[in-house]
Amino acid sequence: xxxxxxxxxxxAELRAAxxxxxxxxxxxxxxxxxxxxxxVILPEEYAFDFLKFCVRNPKPCPVxxxxxxxxxxxxxxxxxxxxxxxxxxxxxxxxxxxxxEPVEITAYWRRDLVAFLLGCSFTFETxxxxxxxxxxxxxxxxxxxxxxTNRECVPSGPFSGPMVVSMRPYRADEIPRVVSITGxxxxxxxxxVHVGDPAGLGIGDLSRPDFGEPVELEEGQIPVFWAxxxxxxxxxxxxxxxxxxxxxxxxxxxxxxxxxEYEI
Amino acid sequence: xxxxxxxxxxxAELRAAxxxxxxxxxxxxxxxxxxxxxxVILPEEYAFDFLKFCVRNPKPCPVxxxxxxxxxxxxxxxxxxxxxxxxxxxxxxxxxxxxxEPVEITAYWRRDLVAFLLGCSFTFETxxxxxxxxxxxxxxxxxxxxxxTNRECVPSGPFSGPMVVSMRPYRADEIPRVVSITGxxxxxxxxxVHVGDPAGLGIGDLSRPDFGEPVELEEGQIPVFWAxxxxxxxxxxxxxxxxxxxxxxxxxxxxxxxxxEYEI
Numbered sequence: 001x002x003x004x005x006x007x008x009x010x011x012a013e014l015r016a017a018x019x020x021x022x023x024x025x026x027x028x029x030x031x032x033x034x035x036x037x038x039x040v041i042l043p044e045e046y047a048f049d050f051l052k053f054c055v056r057n058p059k060p061c062p063v064x065x066x067x068x069x070x071x072x073x074x075x076x077x078x079x080x081x082x083x084x085x086x087x088x089x090x091x092x093x094x095x096x097x098x099x100x101e102p103v104e105i106t107a108y109w110r111r112d113l114v115a116f117l118l119g120c121s122f123t124f125e126t127x128x129x130x131x132x133x134x135x136x137x138x139x140x141x142x143x144x145x146x147x148x149t150n151r152e153c154v155p156s157g158p159f160s161g162p163m164v165v166s167m168r169p170y171r172a173d174e175i176p177r178v179v180s181i182t183g184x185x186x187x188x189x190x191x192x193v194h195v196g197d198p199a200g201l202g203i204g205d206l207s208r209p210d211f212g213e214p215v216e217l218e219e220g221q222i223p224v225f226w227a228x229x230x231x232x233x234x235x236x237x238x239x240x241x242x243x244x245x246x247x248x249x250x251x252x253x254x255x256x257x258x259x260x261e262y263e264i
Numbered sequence: 265x266x267x268x269x270x271x272x273x274x275x276a277e278l279r280a281a282x283x284x285x286x287x288x289x290x291x292x293x294x295x296x297x298x299x300x301x302x303x304v305i306l307p308e309e310y311a312f313d314f315l316k317f318c319v320r321n322p323k324p325c326p327v328x329x330x331x332x333x334x335x336x337x338x339x340x341x342x343x344x345x346x347x348x349x350x351x352x353x354x355x356x357x358x359x360x361x362x363x364x365e366p367v368e369i370t371a372y373w374r375r376d377l378v379a380f381l382l383g384c385s386f387t388f389e390t391x392x393x394x395x396x397x398x399x400x401x402x403x404x405x406x407x408x409x410x411x412x413t414n415r416e417c418v419p420s421g422p423f424s425g426p427m428v429v430s431m432r433p434y435r436a437d438e439i440p441r442v443v444s445i446t447g448x449x450x451x452x453x454x455x456x457v458h459v460g461d462p463a464g465l466g467i468g469d470l471s472r473p474d475f476g477e478p479v480e481l482e483e484g485q486i487p488v489f490w491a492x493x494x495x496x497x498x499x500x501x502x503x504x505x506x507x508x509x510x511x512x513x514x515x516x517x518x519x520x521x522x523x524x525e526y527e528i
Contacts, residue, residue, distance in 0.1 A: 048312035052330050055315065056340070066316050068420075076320070076418065154340065156332075186450075186528065264450065264528055 006030055011078065011256050015086040018254075024088045024103050026250035032126050035188075035259055036252035037064055037077065037117035038229040039087055040236065041105075041245040044069040047114040049157025053235060054118070056154040060163050060231030062119035062187045064255075070111040077255035083115045089248035096237060105245055113245075118229055119188035120252055121166060123259045127181050128168075136169050136215045143250065144168065145209035146228050150202025151193075153231065158239035164211070164230040165193060165201065169221035178224060187262045194225040201225060211249075270294055275342065275520050279350040282518075288352045288367050290514035296390050299452075299523055300516035301328055301341065301381035302493040303351055304500065305369075305509040308333040311378040313421030317499060318382070320418040324427050324495030326383035326451045328519075334375040341519035347379050353512035360501055369509055377509075382493055383452035384516055385430060387523045391445050392432075400433050400479045407514065408432065409473035410492050414466025415457075417495065422503035428475070428494040429457060429465065433485035442488060451526045458489040465489060475513075 006014060006023055011034050017023050027036055042050055047069070054061035065076045072083045085104045092099045092108055121144070125135055137144045144166045151163045170178050175195055183191035194201050206223060207214045211230055217223065236244050247253060270278060270287055275298050281287050291300055306314055311333070318325035329340045336347040349368045356363045356372055385408070389399055401408045408430045415427045434442050439459055447455035458465050470487060471478045475494055481487065500508050511517060 044312075048308075048315065051312065051315050051319065055319075055327050055330055063319050066319055183528075264447075 011254050012080070014254050015078070015081055018088050019082065019085040021103060027088060027252045027254055028122065028250060031254050033258055035064070035077070035255045035257040035262060036120050036122045037255055038120050039083065039247040039253050040116040040118065040232060041083070041113050042116070042236070042241055043110075043243060044112045044114050046158070046239065046241050049159055050116065050236070053153070053156035053159040054116070054232065056156055057163070057231065058186075059189060059193060059227035060153065060229065062189065063116060064119055064187060065117040067115040069114050072109065072115065074115065074117055074253075074255070077117055077257055079256070083253065084109050087247050087251060087253050089251040091246050091248050093244040095242055096240060101248055108243070108245060117253060117255070118232065119185070119262070120229055121189055121226060122252065123188040123262065124182040124185045126259060127185065128178065131177060131181055133170070133174060133178060133181070137213070140215050142213035142215055144212050145206070145214050146211035146230055147201070147203045148210045148234070153235060159235040161231070161235040161238045163193070164228045164234060165225040166212070166228040167206065167209075167223050167225050169215065169217045170224050171220050172222060175222065175224065182226065184263045186264065189227045189229070192224045192226050196222045198223055275518050276344070278518050279342070279345055282352050283346065283349040285367060291352060291516045291518055292386060292514060295518050297522055299328070299341070299519045299521040299526060300384050300386045301519055302384050303347065303509075303511040303517050304380040304382065304496060305347070305377050306380070306500070306505055307374070307507060308376045308378050310422070310503065310505050313423055314380065314500070317417070317420035317423040318380070318496065320420055321427070321495065322450075323453060323457060323491035324417065324493065326453065327380060328383055328451060329381040331379040333378050336373065336379065338379065338381055338517075338519070341381060341521055343520070347517065348373050351511050351515060351517050353515040355510050355512050357508040359506055360504060365512055372507070372509060381517060381519070382496065383449070383526070384493055385453055385490060386516065387452040387526065388446040388449045390523060391449065392442065395441060395445055397434070397438060397442060397445070401477070404479050406477035406479055408476050409470070409478050410475035410494055411462075411465070411467045412474045412498070417499060423499040425495070425499040425502045427457070428492045428498060429489040430476070430492040431470065431473075431479075431487050431489050433479065433481045434488050435484050436486060439486065439488065446490065448527045450528060453491045453493070456488045456490050460486045462487055
């Protein structure tokens with residue numbers, strides 16, 4: 001199925017097409033009105049410390065839902081969905097090593113696994129576009145650039161690490177609107193954590209992001225930094241969890257919830 | 265020490281006076297600019313399910329901080345404080361029965377205990393007063409009336425039960441301001457869950473609250489209901505946790521954080 005055919009489907013039909021293997025691509029641009037979520041699946045043994053890590057670091061790790069151990073159904077965000085099959089592509093990490101990038105994870109499922117759905121910047125990006133603000137990385141056909149900062153997250157049990165930020169450039173006169181629009185979505189990373197001065201976050205060279213791809217800044221644009229959902233992935237890697245399953249970057253879980261339900 | 269002497273102390277000195285046993289009364293009106301918090305202490309075995317319960321029911325159970333197991337220090341909200349001594353009065357429940365209401369809990373402390381600090385309505389009540397809005401229960405010298413509703417919380421493990429609400433009466437023309445002012449504090453129960461029509465929440469008789477004391481409604485006043493921090497206490501009672509320690513009603517933990525830090 002093509003992206004343009006997919007784009008107009010209601011979320012349950014989108015997930016059904018993904019479940020049937022008819023779509024395995026990135027979800028950016030699909031179901032623009034719906035909340036898309038980062039997925040992290042861990043053994044229950046690690047679930048309390050990880051949830052505590054998220055609560056202690058809500059800007060990079062905003063929790064939207066936590067499933068019951070063994071249940072693959074996100075009953076609050078998408079009743080009837082199945083987190084084992086309804087994400088277009090997963091990443092499976094065994095003992096910290098990428099063991100595969102499958103399109104479903106039924107074979108890996110266990111009764112002690114707990115799934116976490118975390119807010120994702122697509123919601124505020126949609127709001128920025130709706131307000132006539134630009135997204136440089138989208139215009140330039142790149143993944144958003146992400147940088148490891150010198151700010152440490154508050155640790156929890158084995159989970160620790162630096163905050164990772166994403167960067168989007170804006171003009172000085174746009175920044176007040178950019179801050180207030182994204183600040184309306186605290187469950188999707190919210191307002192920026194830093195405006196300008198990459199060195200203040202310990203970022204030496206904007207043209208060399210740690211994740212994603214660099215974007216060109218136009219004359220007069222200032223880099224604006226948001227807490228990023230890659231932060232918990234770095235913390236999980238540091239924790240040495242024997243089995244972790246996440247979505248593959250850009251291949252998010254599409255929920256039933258409308259973006260404005262999370263607007264404040 | 266008298267309440268009027270206490271009122272002006274900085275939070276660390278207030279806590280020191282409480283720790284020294286110089287003050288064992290309720291904390292309403294003390295440190296008006298500071299966030300006060302509900303306290304729940306549970307064995308680690310129950311901590312994940314309880315934290316999941318809070319995340320699933322954020323209006324009644326807004327989590328401000330979770331301590332590491334065995335640590336009585338709320339490092340984020342009040343570094344250097346001690347949750348075993350710095351609350352004026354506690355309630356200790358053993359196997360669901362009230363075992364005592366001590367002024368410190370050092371003897372009960374164990375290495376597997378986890379403390380949760382949850383947002384409290386004092387923050388939004390201060391904001392209502394600052395905006396010239398009245399608090400009927402304060403004017404009438406009563407505890408705020410609280411009611412068990414017909415709305416079930418989303419359960420988590422052994423934790424389940426109805427949402428409990430507090431009620432404050434306002435005139436029709438005040439309600440828009442009341443909603444928007446309290447809505448600025450989502451970490452302190454936020455906007456009301458219900459305006460008017462007690463029957464819609466399953467409340468039969470406003471003059472017979474399940475907790476607290478009834479307040480008189482003036483001609484033209486409408487009851488306004490907020491999700492209430494007694495909700496998690498009911499859920500904990502339902503869960504059959506062998507040891508639970510909470511603050512005694514009205515005897516909250518006073519943090520270092522300023523109310524506006526939580527304003528959105």
